Amino acid sequence: MSNLRTRRRAGLWxxxxxxxxxxxxxxxxxxxxxxxxxxxxxxxxxANVVMLVEELDGATGSGFSDLGQYDxxxxxxSGVQHQGTAKSGAAAVKPASGSKFKPKGKFGAALSLxxxxxxxxxxxAGFAQLTAEEADELAEALPEPTxxxxxxxxxxxxxxxxxxxxxxxxxxxxxxxxxxxxxxDYSVLIVDGSGNPxxxxxxxxxxxxxxxxPPPDNYGATLFTAWAAQPAFxxxxxxxxxxxxxxxxxxxxxxxxxxxxxxxxxxxxxxxxSANDLIGSGYVTAPSGDPLTATRTLTVEATCRDSAGVPxxxxxxxxxxxxxxxxxxxxxxxxxxxxxxxxDEYAQSISTAGGADYPTxxxxxxxxxxxxLHTETAWGTNAVTRIEVRTATDPDVWESCDSSPQPSLCVxxxxxxxxxxxxxxxxxxxxxAVVAWDRCKPYYEPAPDITDPAGGTCDLGWGDLLNGTxxxxxxxxxxxxxxxxxxxxxxxxxxxxxxxxxxxxPGVVAEAADGVYSPFLGIEAGDCSGPTLDASFVGLPDxxxxxxxxxxxxxxxxxxxLPFASVVIGxxxxxxxxxxxxxxxxxxxxxxxxxxRV
Amino acid sequence: xxxxxxxxxxxTVLAWIIGLFPTVELPAWFDTGVGYFADAASFxxxxxxxxxxxxxxxxxxxxxxxxxxxxxxxxxxxGLSLFTGGGGSAA
Numbered sequence: 001m002s003n004l005r006t007r008r009r010a011g012l013w014x015x016x017x018x019x020x021x022x023x024x025x026x027x028x029x030x031x032x033x034x035x036x037x038x039x040x041x042x043x044x045x046x047a048n049v050v051m052l053v054e055e056l057d058g059a060t061g062s063g064f065s066d067l068g069q070y071d072x073x074x075x076x077x078s079g080v081q082h083q084g085t086a087k088s089g090a091a092a093v094k095p096a097s098g099s100k101f102k103p104k105g106k107f108g109a110a111l112s113l114x115x116x117x118x119x120x121x122x123x124x125a126g127f128a129q130l131t132a133e134e135a136d137e138l139a140e141a142l143p144e145p146t147x148x149x150x151x152x153x154x155x156x157x158x159x160x161x162x163x164x165x166x167x168x169x170x171x172x173x174x175x176x177x178x179x180x181x182x183x184x185d186y187s188v189l190i191v192d193g194s195g196n197p198x199x200x201x202x203x204x205x206x207x208x209x210x211x212x213x214p215p216p217d218n219y220g221a222t223l224f225t226a227w228a229a230q231p232a233f234x235x236x237x238x239x240x241x242x243x244x245x246x247x248x249x250x251x252x253x254x255x256x257x258x259x260x261x262x263x264x265x266x267x268x269x270x271x272x273x274s275a276n277d278l279i280g281s282g283y284v285t286a287p288s289g290d291p292l293t294a295t296r297t298l299t300v301e302a303t304c305r306d307s308a309g310v311p312x313x314x315x316x317x318x319x320x321x322x323x324x325x326x327x328x329x330x331x332x333x334x335x336x337x338x339x340x341x342x343x344d345e346y347a348q349s350i351s352t353a354g355g356a357d358y359p360t361x362x363x364x365x366x367x368x369x370x371x372x373l374h375t376e377t378a379w380g381t382n383a384v385t386r387i388e389v390r391t392a393t394d395p396d397v398w399e400s401c402d403s404s405p406q407p408s409l410c411v412x413x414x415x416x417x418x419x420x421x422x423x424x425x426x427x428x429x430x431x432x433a434v435v436a437w438d439r440c441k442p443y444y445e446p447a448p449d450i451t452d453p454a455g456g457t458c459d460l461g462w463g464d465l466l467n468g469t470x471x472x473x474x475x476x477x478x479x480x481x482x483x484x485x486x487x488x489x490x491x492x493x494x495x496x497x498x499x500x501x502x503x504x505x506p507g508v509v510a511e512a513a514d515g516v517y518s519p520f521l522g523i524e525a526g527d528c529s530g531p532t533l534d535a536s537f538v539g540l541p542d543x544x545x546x547x548x549x550x551x552x553x554x555x556x557x558x559x560x561x562l563p564f565a566s567v568v569i570g571x572x573x574x575x576x577x578x579x580x581x582x583x584x585x586x587x588x589x590x591x592x593x594x595x596x597r598v
Numbered sequence: 599x600x601x602x603x604x605x606x607x608x609x610t611v612l613a614w615i616i617g618l619f620p621t622v623e624l625p626a627w628f629d630t631g632v633g634y635f636a637d638a639a640s641f642x643x644x645x646x647x648x649x650x651x652x653x654x655x656x657x658x659x660x661x662x663x664x665x666x667x668x669x670x671x672x673x674x675x676x677g678l679s680l681f682t683g684g685g686g687s688a689a
Contacts, residue, residue, distance in 0.1 A: 481599055482599050482600045482601075483600055483601050484601065485601045485602045485605055486602065489601075489602040489605050489606070490605070492606070492609070493605045493606065493608070493609035494609075496609040496610060496612075496613045497609055497612055497613050497616070499613070500612070500613035500614075500616040500617050501616055503621045503622075503623075504616055504617065504619040504620070504621055504622070505619040505620055505621075505622045506616055506619055507616070508622050508623065508624055511624070512624055512628060515628075515632045515635070516632065516635050519632075519635050519636040519638075519639035519640075520635075520639050520642075520655065523639055523642060523643050523651060523652070523655045524643060524646070524651075524652055525643060525645075525646020525647075525649075525650065525651045525652050526643045526644045526645075526646040526647065527646070527647065528647045529644070529647060530644055530645065530647035530648065531641055531644035531645065532644075547644075547645065547647050547648050548647065549647045549648060550647075558647070558648065561648075562649075562650050565649065565650050565653075566650040566653040569650060569653050569654055569657050570653055570656075570657060572657065573656070573657025573658070573660045573661055574657075574660070576657075576661050576664070577660050577661050577663070577664030577665075578664070580661070580664040580665050580667075580668040581664050581667060581668050581671070583668060584667075584668035584669075584671035584672050584675070585671065
């Protein structure tokens with residue numbers, strides 16, 4: 001029996017110790033280090049050669065840099081060329097060599113091209129290490145990377161001790177007004193030391209901005225993925241918008257670069273029409289502060305008649321220059337009939353040609369046909385055309401969904417399973433598109449208030465209850481409504497009980513007990529004077545303090561005694577309380593193992 | 599709503615049970631007696647010159663707390679013993 005009690009007691013103490021250690025482990029475990037390395041760590045490793053595209057400037061192509069070993073001649077005249085067209089806002093996977101792909105999908109908010117990380121995988125064992133002579137031979141055999149129109153950068157890299165190599169080209173991004181996003185053509189050539197296509201490349205996103213990473217992809221041999229994001233429906237890009245094209249054979253490093261500003265849309269209006277008719281529009285990409293400077297040609301075909309009614313036919317071309325995106329009141333002397341003749345028939349047009357000193361992405365769309373431009377004309381006077389250039393904003397088909405509260409027609413649905421937290425599908429009643437997280441957020445946030453749902457109404461749509469825990473708002477709201485009592489319910493219940501206690505025996509006893517023990521709550525030791533004893537009747541002073549320990553000798557004794565007594569009393573209280581608890585479980589201390597139970 | 603319903607039922611039942619007790623008043627001498635408790639507390643505090651009364655109060659509170667917890671555990675075991683044929687008796 002005594003052994004049994006001893007084991008039970010030991011078991012309880014061991015259980016308590018295990019619980020304490022569990023808590024210590026949980027709260028003491030350091031956070032796992034991120035598996036992603038830094039760019040520095042990669043470039044510091046000679047085996048990790050990184051091709052990096054940064055400062056992706058669509059207008060000038062400047063800012064590209066190569067942080068790794070760079071050998072442009074290495075890949076000439078050999079290998080497999082992988083080409084693709086990446087449209088911003090979606091992932092693209094090249095299914096086969098030479099084919100084009102155009103990923104679909106709309107993303108708002110961030111104007112960024114995607115980060116591409118091609119990580120070397122286990123197939124590297126099959127690639128031979130090249131000697132310098134072999135590398136030279138391969139360089140002679142490989143083709144020059146194919147460059148598309150608007151090439152802004154290209155280069156080659158020899159990776160990881162010449163075990164494999166990459167060549168690449170990247171064309172200038174072109175603004176796609178229809179999809180409101182950047183598009184760019186690229187080509188990537190990946191070969192091993194024998195000139196065979198690289199394989200087993202792992203592609204992940206790691207741009208580090210507010211456009212989160214999709215799950216890592218491992219597509220195998222001849223695949224290349226491009227990601228990019230569009231600006232927020234014509235809105236300006238933010239400082240965090242990044243673009244990166246990065247290749248590495250090991251590690252997970254990445255970096256980001258900045259895109260050019262999105263183009264500005266402008267319109268040319270006919271000032272003399274009653275409604276300022278739109279006669280042309282275009283996009284221009286220009287560094288901030290640079291004005292639009294474009295040259296156009298106004299062509300006039302006119303018929304003049306003299307006083308005898310004899311017609312004469314004339315064609316006149318007049319070049320004019322648009323300067324600035326808000327050119328107003330640009331009068332163009334269009335045509336003047338010869339002296340003595342009056343204008344009979346008149347038509348004019350603005351050419352789409354004529355070039356532009358700047359911009360590079362300008363896509364003037366004035367009708368290249370004869371049009372009935374309004375002119376100030378009269379018999380015997382000159383015909384004058386006045387035009388006006390204005391900036392414009394692309395129409396936002398999702399604008400109606402941005403109002404608060406969101407219209408019921410606008411519904412957001414998660415993408416992927418588990419739901420991705422960087423994009424969603426937005427439906428506005430007539431069409432659907434994948435939009436960026438900034439567009440999704442109003443539907444996910446704020447999370448439904450589950451602490452006090454009383455009086456509130458449940459929103460529809462999806463909500464981010466916790467980080468990554470996406471639930472349908474109505475569900476969480478209903479659960480809160482069902483199981484989370486309102487504050488008023490607590491108040492009512494408390495009032496019901498306290499009201500019943502008033503005047504009844506339990507209440508009176510509780511009140512009396514409070515009066516008894518409350519003076520002892522928070523009792524604190526007095527000073528060294530001790531209690532005062534009035535014993536004047538025996539001749540002692542009326543402020544006699546028999547337990548005064550303020551003297552030198554007494555205070556020295558108390559300096560030892562009080563801590564000692566505190567320890568003894570504390571241990572006694574602890575073991576007494578423990579004994580009570582253990583006793584409630586049937587475990588009792590005994591004087592002797594074989595003695596009677598206490 | 600479900601929890602609120604249970605909260606209302608429980609508080610109503612508890613209030614009904616409390617209402618079954620008779621209405622009483624504290625005797626007049628109790629008010630005087632409470633004053634003695636206050637004097638006693640003051641005297642105990644003055645004993646702090648020679649006794650660690652703060653630790654004593656804390657220890658006493660600890661023992662009382664453990665006693666209450668132990669009592670609840672015993673009641674719980676007694677309740678469980680009704681379903682276990684006495685195997686969980688707190689005796």
